[in-house]
Amino acid sequence: MSDATQSRDLEAITTAPDRRPADLQPAWRQDFPIDWPLDQYVERRDFVKFLVLTSGALAVGQVAIVAQNWLRRRQGRPEMRRVAALADIPVGGSLLFRYPGEHDTNVLVRLGPEELVAYSQKCTHLSCAVIPEPDKNVLHCPCHEGFFDLRSGAPIAGPPRRPLPRITLEVRGGEVFATGVEYRTS
Amino acid sequence: MAVPRSFTRAQRAVILGGMLGFVLTVVVLQLWLLTATTNAYLGGDDSLIVPAAVASVLGLAMNVGLLRYAMRLERRPSGSA
Numbered sequence: 001m002s003d004a005t006q007s008r009d010l011e012a013i014t015t016a017p018d019r020r021p022a023d024l025q026p027a028w029r030q031d032f033p034i035d036w037p038l039d040q041y042v043e044r045r046d047f048v049k050f051l052v053l054t055s056g057a058l059a060v061g062q063v064a065i066v067a068q069n070w071l072r073r074r075q076g077r078p079e080m081r082r083v084a085a086l087a088d089i090p091v092g093g094s095l096l097f098r099y100p101g102e103h104d105t106n107v108l109v110r111l112g113p114e115e116l117v118a119y120s121q122k123c124t125h126l127s128c129a130v131i132p133e134p135d136k137n138v139l140h141c142p143c144h145e146g147f148f149d150l151r152s153g154a155p156i157a158g159p160p161r162r163p164l165p166r167i168t169l170e171v172r173g174g175e176v177f178a179t180g181v182e183y184r185t186s
Numbered sequence: 187m188a189v190p191r192s193f194t195r196a197q198r199a200v201i202l203g204g205m206l207g208f209v210l211t212v213v214v215l216q217l218w219l220l221t222a223t224t225n226a227y228l229g230g231d232d233s234l235i236v237p238a239a240v241a242s243v244l245g246l247a248m249n250v251g252l253l254r255y256a257m258r259l260e261r262r263p264s265g266s267a
Contacts, residue, residue, distance in 0.1 A: 052246075
């Protein structure tokens with residue numbers, strides 16, 4: 001037996017998955033020998049590496065939410081802003097307005113002479129625009145057939161699980177003002 | 187953390203299998219945590235955001251520690267052939 005054979009690592013000998021000796025393996029396996037246990041070990045090790053990378057991405061996501069929340073708190077409450085004259089909105093009518101930012105569209109609905117509600121127009125499922133349907137007492141999201149109760153903004157059908165953010169309103173001297181945004185989980 | 191002795195390849199495969207199960211469980215927990223935290227954040231509830239981030243970073247630290255240990259397992263101890 002040569003020195004090279006004697007110094008060979010016995011663990012590095014190929015063992016096929018069926019554990020039969022090399023002579024009994026099919027020709028293709030003899031022509032292309034693979035160290036199967038090592039192959040499986042390396043696969044597992046690489047999968048662990050990939051999972052740790054995924055774990056890092058998830059942790060970064062959590063930290064990003066902390067940063068976003070810090071920025072949101074720093075901005076504080078949005079300023080009060082005039083939306084429309086009350087006389088311009090008929091009972092059963094609706095109005096679109098932007099608040100607090102220029103890209104935050106909201107929908108205001110006049111349910112009765114003194115009853116007004118306003119919600120963010122972004123559906124809490126995938127941010128499609130919701131459409132008020134006062135005759136049915138719902139807000140309808142046509143993208144995935146989501147429905148919200150018009151009086152509370154709570155989801156009543158379809159995929160949305162969170163209520164629509166409510167825009168708090170105030171009526172002063174015949175003028176409607178938006179005073180803040182209420183985010184809700186239930 | 188020093189590896190006390192050289193493991194055989196079969197032993198290392200078993201250790202790595204155990205690690206894989208543990209790391210996979212932690213990743214699934216982190217995924218659930220991120221989903222729940224995102225839902226709470228979008229709903230205006232920020233009471234759980236920091237504890238969830240701490241838990242997720244701790245999970246990552248455990249996973250990285252295990253991966254480092256797995257890397258050390260493959261090194262032969264000094265003095266061995």
